[in-house]
Amino acid sequence: MNFRSDLPEPRRNFLATLGTITLWPKALQAAQKTAGRMHFIVISDTHIGRRDNDQAERQWRKTAAELKETPGDFILHLGDVVDGGRAEHYPIYRRIRDGIGKPVHEIPGNHDPGALFEKHLEKPTDRSFVHGGIRFILLNNAHSDSHDGFITEKQLAWLDAQCRKAQAGSQFIIFCLHVPVHANKHPDRGWYVKPQHGQKAFYEICARHRDRVIATFHGHFHNGIRGWDDHGSLHEIIFPSALYNLNRRLEEQKAPGYNLNEFRPGYTLIALEGRKMMLKYKPVEAKATAEKQFDLPAKS
Numbered sequence: 177m178n179f180r181s182d183l184p185e186p187r188r189n190f191l192a193t194l195g196t197i198t199l200w201p202k203a204l205q206a207a208q209k210t211a212g213r214m215h216f217i218v219i220s221d222t223h224i225g226r227r228d229n230d231q232a233e234r235q236w237r238k239t240a241a242e243l244k245e246t247p248g249d250f251i252l253h254l255g256d257v258v259d260g261g262r263a264e265h266y267p268i269y270r271r272i273r274d275g276i277g278k279p280v281h282e283i284p285g286n287h288d289p290g291a292l293f294e295k296h297l298e299k300p301t302d303r304s305f306v307h308g309g310i311r312f313i314l315l316n317n318a319h320s321d322s323h324d325g326f327i328t329e330k331q332l333a334w335l336d337a338q339c340r341k342a343q344a345g346s347q348f349i350i351f352c353l354h355v356p357v358h359a360n361k362h363p364d365r366g367w368y369v370k371p372q373h374g375q376k377a378f379y380e381i382c383a384r385h386r387d388r389v390i391a392t393f394h395g396h397f398h399n400g401i402r403g404w405d406d407h408g409s410l411h412e413i414i415f416p417s418a419l420y421n422l423n424r425r426l427e428e429q430k431a432p433g434y435n436l437n438e439f440r441p442g443y444t445l446i447a448l449e450g451r452k453m454m455l456k457y458k459p460v461e462a463k464a465t466a467e468k469q470f471d472l473p474a475k476s
């Protein structure tokens with residue numbers, strides 16, 4: 177993918193006329209250093225063991241075979257690794273995942289009991305890593321007895337500390353949480369982090385760090401790529417399930433936000449270059465069809 181032609185006019189002029197990075201405005205320098213050119217992959221909701229048959233396992237095997245051949249520095253898995261939280265399905269997921277040959281960073285969903293997730297995948301569940309100048313902050317906001325999301329006081333304090341670390345390191349931030357924070361209602365699912373469960377405080381943290389928070393990434397909806405960008409420069413994005421997605425006809429029904437017109441099982445290719453982020457929906461065993469492009473915030 178080449179984004180050079182997508183660069184805004186002033187930026188191209190800088191490249192053409194000045195020709196040297198040291199003369200760029202500070203924010204552009206930081207953004208360039210940060211994003212450079214980077215590719216990663218997002219998957220979600222593999223639901224191994226769904227309906228007590230091996231269909232999810234077979235689909236995951238096909239997906240993993242493609243992921244092995246797909247360029248990308250790492251993979252994010254946004255939760256619901258298994259279906260119904262049964263221990264025997266984690267080793268099945270894990271064996272296939274380990275054949276991909278790339279780092280895979282999972283967060284738990286409402287189908288993943290915390291103890292099993294930590295035993296078979298990663299410990300602790302709330303953690304972060306930095307890649308290409310972006311701090312990926314991974315948080316478990318799912319409960320197995322609810323479809324809503326929950327962010328505790330303790331988690332909020334940890335998130336805030338993580339944001340301060342990003343600030344100290346001059347990093348961008350992407351938050352990964354299974355359940356979206358953004359309010360939504362019919363014809364949407366209506367599942368999110370309610371104001372009293374941490375939503376208000378979470379948005380306050382995002383606002384304090386608005387110059388470096390790029391996006392929140394979520395799974396949970398099985399609804400293709402669905403998102404909102406009505407909180408300043410924050411992009412709140414739900415990613416497709418690798419197993420099944422439903423077309424809820426949100427755009428037809430004028431639901432706020434966007435919903436790309438692709439619902440086959442798949443994953444999302446993400447490219448960052450300069451101040452652009454590009455999402456490409458890749459259905460398994462089919463050509464990529466739907467794309468969306470964003471601008472990153474101008475970091476101070």
Ligand SMILES: [Zn+2]
Pocket residue numbers: 255256285286287354395396397
């Ligand atoms: Zn879920």
